[in-house]
Amino acid sequence: MTGPVPDSWHAEEAEEAGAPRALGLEDQLALLDRVRGLEARLAEYSAGGRAPSNVLSAEQEVVRMQSSLAWRLGNAITRPSRIVGRLRRRR
Amino acid sequence: MSAPILIETWSSDDETAVSANARLAKTDATHVLWLQSPARLAPGALALLGSVITRFDPDLLYGDSTVNATDEVRVLRPAFSPLRLREQNYLGPVVVMSVAWMRSVGGFDPAADGIHGYDFALRYDGAPERVVRVPEVLSVLPAVESPHSAEPDAVTRALAARAVRGSVERREDGSRRVRYDVIAEPLVSVIIPTRGSSAEVRGSGGPLVTRAVRGLVESTSYPNIEIVIVADDETPQSAIDEVLATDNHRVRLVRYSRPFNFSAKINAGAIHASGRYLLLLNDDVEVIESDWLGAMLGLAQQPGVGVTGALLFFEDGTVQHAGQLYQRSWAGHIGDPGHSNPPGSFGITREVSGVTAACALLSADDFWRVGGMSPDLPGNFNDVDLCLKLGMLGRSAVFTPDAKLFHFESKTRDATVQPWEIQVLRERWNTRLLLDPYWNDSARP
Numbered sequence: 001m002t003g004p005v006p007d008s009w010h011a012e013e014a015e016e017a018g019a020p021r022a023l024g025l026e027d028q029l030a031l032l033d034r035v036r037g038l039e040a041r042l043a044e045y046s047a048g049g050r051a052p053s054n055v056l057s058a059e060q061e062v063v064r065m066q067s068s069l070a071w072r073l074g075n076a077i078t079r080p081s082r083i084v085g086r087l088r089r090r091r
Numbered sequence: 092m093s094a095p096i097l098i099e100t101w102s103s104d105d106e107t108a109v110s111a112n113a114r115l116a117k118t119d120a121t122h123v124l125w126l127q128s129p130a131r132l133a134p135g136a137l138a139l140l141g142s143v144i145t146r147f148d149p150d151l152l153y154g155d156s157t158v159n160a161t162d163e164v165r166v167l168r169p170a171f172s173p174l175r176l177r178e179q180n181y182l183g184p185v186v187v188m189s190v191a192w193m194r195s196v197g198g199f200d201p202a203a204d205g206i207h208g209y210d211f212a213l214r215y216d217g218a219p220e221r222v223v224r225v226p227e228v229l230s231v232l233p234a235v236e237s238p239h240s241a242e243p244d245a246v247t248r249a250l251a252a253r254a255v256r257g258s259v260e261r262r263e264d265g266s267r268r269v270r271y272d273v274i275a276e277p278l279v280s281v282i283i284p285t286r287g288s289s290a291e292v293r294g295s296g297g298p299l300v301t302r303a304v305r306g307l308v309e310s311t312s313y314p315n316i317e318i319v320i321v322a323d324d325e326t327p328q329s330a331i332d333e334v335l336a337t338d339n340h341r342v343r344l345v346r347y348s349r350p351f352n353f354s355a356k357i358n359a360g361a362i363h364a365s366g367r368y369l370l371l372l373n374d375d376v377e378v379i380e381s382d383w384l385g386a387m388l389g390l391a392q393q394p395g396v397g398v399t400g401a402l403l404f405f406e407d408g409t410v411q412h413a414g415q416l417y418q419r420s421w422a423g424h425i426g427d428p429g430h431s432n433p434p435g436s437f438g439i440t441r442e443v444s445g446v447t448a449a450c451a452l453l454s455a456d457d458f459w460r461v462g463g464m465s466p467d468l469p470g471n472f473n474d475v476d477l478c479l480k481l482g483m484l485g486r487s488a489v490f491t492p493d494a495k496l497f498h499f500e501s502k503t504r505d506a507t508v509q510p511w512e513i514q515v516l517r518e519r520w521n522t523r524l525l526l527d528p529y530w531n532d533s534a535r536p
Contacts, residue, residue, distance in 0.1 A: 009328045022362050029361075029462050032461065032462030035462065040483060
């Protein structure tokens, strides 16, 4: 926390800048934000809990993507290297 | 699900509430497919519905339509949106309901003959995830849909049944508005972060924050507000003086002496706010219609609503914000010229993935429950993160066109997004940013 610059504005403030009460509450908010963020990241790794409408839309999007020209071309181009990779893993 | 699925198709042509209730009492079906005349079922729709019901056991289903059996005009439906449903029957002509649920809510309402599918959906009070939008064509329409004359009365009954205080009105463009009464006139703390920037707007210059505060004081009909100005050290004394001259009784000044961080400034303002509701407001906005805050507050007080956003215009009158859109691992605004306007979508209150913090209203309790705005996102996407954190608590984001403001964003903001900002957002919300449940790109077949 830095203090106000010397030629800054002057007026009655709601609370003295940098008051411990305010800083403590800011820390509390930041901590809660971290917790919510970690919960969100954890949920990202969880397969369950998705709403059926979202599951159906995602499945439709996958089908759409896999039927696209770009996907089919990429699939055809990379097929030989995938076959070679599979054979190597078997040995 | 153990019992076999049996879907019976009932048509609005054949059934009144009396006959349908008699049939509902006797039927062995597990589900009723309500088909609204004159639409017809799309080929393969029944089999598709059967498989979806087997997988998810929902209470209610609906899906997309085509017009005249061509894919040229395809009507794409949003995910279940209860507030939008009151203003627009977006369900389409095929609504499938579980018989057990239909019986549990008392069956067909004789007052809703002609619109029973819509009426049932209005009465739905269960878990939102038990209403499923099937993203496939279920019905074929002979022409583009138009509202049924019985819909407003059905909405009025639905409001009364839930003890929601409000009225159903007709908008100028012919669409429907639900005007929610504000309950108990709570104090709203308007938090405006500023550095006192000046710009010329419509020929007149001066600090933008003064213009914003003047709009709050002189052009806002909702009376119970306080204004919390979070001002950088660099804010010119003249801007502070002008703000105080506008209304020094309701203005609180909070000094911000650290490097720029929009989130931290909002959080600092929230700490000094005493209202039950917080309105996050940029300093570069101008009020257009005086009842904007009452419209937002009436919505914010509805159960399940987390954050309410406004219709924002650029200075030239084009739409800057009609809700946010999260798709293809990106988050942006719905507005001109980037998006088309699927029938009425800019002009009705509707659920959205998120709203901009340039003008967003939420309860102080919810703000604290989610940890406010993330200081890890100092410039961009902090509002996206806030809305998604609220969503994690089961709170929705709602856009309303009944709060209109100008947003002179281009005057003050560098819109550059740094790669690390989108990275921080994706680490938290990667999956949620892939597909937007509330907005379907109408250009896509």
